[in-house]
Amino acid sequence: MTGSAVEGTTRIQARNRQAILEAGLDVFSQHGFRGATLDQIAGEAGLSKPNVLYYFASKEAIYAALLERLLDTWLAPLAALDPDGEPEDEILGYVRRKLVMSRDYPRESRLFANEILQGAPRIGEILGTDLRVMVDDKAAVIRGWAADGKIADVEPHHLIFSIWALTQHYADYDVQVRAVLGGADPFPQAEAFLVHLYRRTIAPGPPSGRERT
Amino acid sequence: MTGSAVEGTTRIQARNRQAILEAGLDVFSQHGFRGATLDQIAGEAGLSKPNVLYYFASKEAIYAALLERLLDTWLAPLAALDPDGEPEDEILGYVRRKLVMSRDYPRESRLFANEILQGAPRIGEILGTDLRVMVDDKAAVIRGWAADGKIADVEPHHLIFSIWALTQHYADYDVQVRAVLGGADPFPQAEAFLVHLYRRTIAPGPPSGRERT
DNA sequence: CGTGCCTTTGACCGAATGGTCAAATCGGCA
């Protein structure tokens, strides 16, 4: 062995754990926790079922590991929203980062969607505490921008929800989007549309599009 | 028996079939097809498992019946978009109708979401044919409005996607929305926000919010 | 009140599920 006795992470351990998580992400994101089977995960990872359980104590443990790894990176784009930046740049930057995540990590988005659809039994508490704190924090920033007249007076929470909904839609409903559009890559057009939509939505001015005479 | 020999739908048949579909909607919308179990559906419907299979040939048949019943009503709001109406009224009306459906039929929205997340194995073909035809049709209408300068020049397909994403988000991610917002009913604020967003997005004028000098 | 069909269910089946365990194999180091 190479590593020390305390830090017991062999090369082969890292590789197999990674393969299991990769396979688990595939299966869980498509069928949810209850719909996924260990045999399927093992098969996709190229390991036998007992071998999978040698690296993870249970099906639940694989799922938990995936969720934990996900939550870390999932909120990073929102955390990067800078209170001292230019409002429009900050919000459009957030939209772009989230859209790129939907394009590059669609399975992670679907895994999250599945967990929420099931009622968030495992991450419900985190949603009501950690997530809520961060969203409230960023919402306050956005509210400040609105109060200063730098952007339109929109409800910040729903603005954030809308960014989640619009960007994750291109990951979660990818099959539907491509079925309707045909074969072409939806993301370039999606980005152009979302930039238009958010420039218009947050531009300072009267609350509605029907301009006053 | 009361009904004729040909029209064999007893009162009790209608009641039990309805109870099974109701229970199936609950379970399938939460756990997806593979994650749902007949025992759970039977228990929730107040019937024994063999009795459930007396009314539906298989688990698959219950799921199929739900999907078929869903597809009929799911696209009705889009079909109601009137090419001869006032563009802003038509689009905002569509948004409102879809939002009401998310509020009143969240389980149906989640059932649909689950099917799409699984890769739409059962309705994939419909998406690429019937749905696509209808969306293309409505997209042409919207494109015409844009060409006439009645609304902004937005890509119509992505405009429709955005309406789906924003409205269904309040059904599919209801748990998350409520966890972040607290106990209050999100829908009144959601409607106000969406009306603002779409008024701004489709208002005629320059493509972006950064006004020219 | 009895007959015939609709409805319900207990018992059961084979397959798949998550998980266990002891034994076999592997891989690196002395």
Place this chain on the structure above:
DNA sequence: TGCCGATTTGACCATTCGGTCAAAGGCACG
């Protein structure tokens, strides 16, 4: 090369799964 822990697996287990079936129960009508 031989050793020892890390790794892998075949066999197995209890439970749950979707589904079957024959028998029992219920209901409306003559």
